[in-house]
Amino acid sequence: xxxxxxxxxxxxxxxxxxxxxxxxxxxxxxxxxxxxxxxxxxxxxxxxxxxxxxxxxxxxxxxxxxxxxxxxxxxxxxxxxxxxxxxxxxxxxxxxxxxxxxxxxxxxxxxxxxxxxxxxxxxxxxxxxxxx
Amino acid sequence: xxxxxxxxxxxxxxxxxxxxxxxxxxxxxxxxxxxxxxxxxxxxxxxxxxxxxxxxxxxxxxxxxxxxxxxxxxxxxxxxxxxxxxxxxxxxxxxxxxxxxxxxxxxxxxxxxxxxxxxxxxx
Numbered sequence: 119x120x121x122x123x124x125x126x127x128x129x130x131x132x133x134x135x136x137x138x139x140x141x142x143x144x145x146x147x148x149x150x151x152x153x154x155x156x157x158x159x160x161x162x163x164x165x166x167x168x169x170x171x172x173x174x175x176x177x178x179x180x181x182x183x184x185x186x187x188x189x190x191x192x193x194x195x196x197x198x199x200x201x202x203x204x205x206x207x208x209x210x211x212x213x214x215x216x217x218x219x220x221x222x223x224x225x226x227x228x229x230x231x232x233x234x235x236x237x238x239x240x241x242x243x244x245x246x247x248x249x250x
Numbered sequence: 251x252x253x254x255x256x257x258x259x260x261x262x263x264x265x266x267x268x269x270x271x272x273x274x275x276x277x278x279x280x281x282x283x284x285x286x287x288x289x290x291x292x293x294x295x296x297x298x299x300x301x302x303x304x305x306x307x308x309x310x311x312x313x314x315x316x317x318x319x320x321x322x323x324x325x326x327x328x329x330x331x332x333x334x335x336x337x338x339x340x341x342x343x344x345x346x347x348x349x350x351x352x353x354x355x356x357x358x359x360x361x362x363x364x365x366x367x368x369x370x371x372x373x
Contacts, residue, residue, distance in 0.1 A: 123345045127277060134270055134278035143266035145259070146282045153281060153342065183343065216285055217306065219251065219259045 119181055120171045124161035125245060128154040140227045145216045148208070151230060155205050155237045156184070159198065162241040166195050184209055201240040204233040252303050253293040257367055260289035264360070273348040280334075280341045283356045284309070287331045290363040294324040297370050309335050327366035330359040 119127075135150035160181050164171040168190070174180030179188055185206045194202050208230065214220040222230075251259070267282045288308060295301040298321045307313050310332040313320075317328045337356065340346060 119345050127342075130275075130277050131281075134275045137269055137275070138266060143263075143269065145263045145285060146266040146278070149281055149285060150278060153277070181343070217288060217308075219255055219262075 119160070121161045121164045121245065124157040124164070124171075124181075128157035128161070131157070141222070141224075144220075144222050144227075148211045148215050148230070151234050152205075152208050152212070155208055155234055156182070158237055158241040158245070159185075159201055159205050162198055162201070162244040163195075165244050165247055166197065168192060168195055168198075197244060198240065201237045204236045204240075207233045251292070251296075251306075253296040256289040256293035256296070260286050260293070260364075260367075263289065264364075272353040276348040276352055277342055277346075279356055280337050280352060283334050283360055284338050286360055287334045287363055290360075290367050291328065291331045293367055294327055294363075294370060298324055300324075311335060323370060324366055327363045330362035334359050 131150045131154035135147055135154070138147045138150065140147040160169070163169040163182070169182065170178045170180055172180070177191075179191060182188065182190070185202050211230065215222060263282065263286050267279060267286065270278050270282070272279060288306075291310070292301070292306050295307060296303050300320060301307060310317060310328055313328075317325055317332060320328055333355070337352065337359075341352065
């Protein structure tokens, strides 16, 4: 997808997340964080030229569905290493909080929000750059 | 998770989904519907002994068999789940714009799955 489409989607998922109560709507809230974060990381990867916003080729991947799928065939750019770690943290929540039935306390929710905020912190300066 | 656990979780996520509205939350609804579908679908698989309670299938496309090889009473629910998976691909994982078709079909597919669970689990 094009960079602009990723950012539009990320913004939409963020807006939807604000309509939820994270303590009551934990599963859906996690999904919103995950989708917003994945779109921001994809947009940043496209800007950096690590992946392409066009059609994927054998040499250059297109969109990642997750940090691990499809597996990047080049190293994660230094600028996005922390964002990948934070995105993986959010992805790992699915087992217990989306596909499972665990509930989250305030400390956990704050940690997840912090992970998402860190992804924005790392990707915002990249996605606002001029790109080829 | 047991079939009852999955049903409970599906109800809980469905209630969350109902806090959102079309068209502004169309992406979130299309995506969240898949999660409700996941729980309803796995409840049916457990109930029919297709998968043990310790196993799960994330999506219809990741099932180890085609839908027409599932027990007959849950095939319609899985057809609906497969449609939800397709909607996620078309709207969430692809460039997309809201269109009115989405508003009706998402809830329709979920209703098909909920009905199958009601029929199977509560008689």
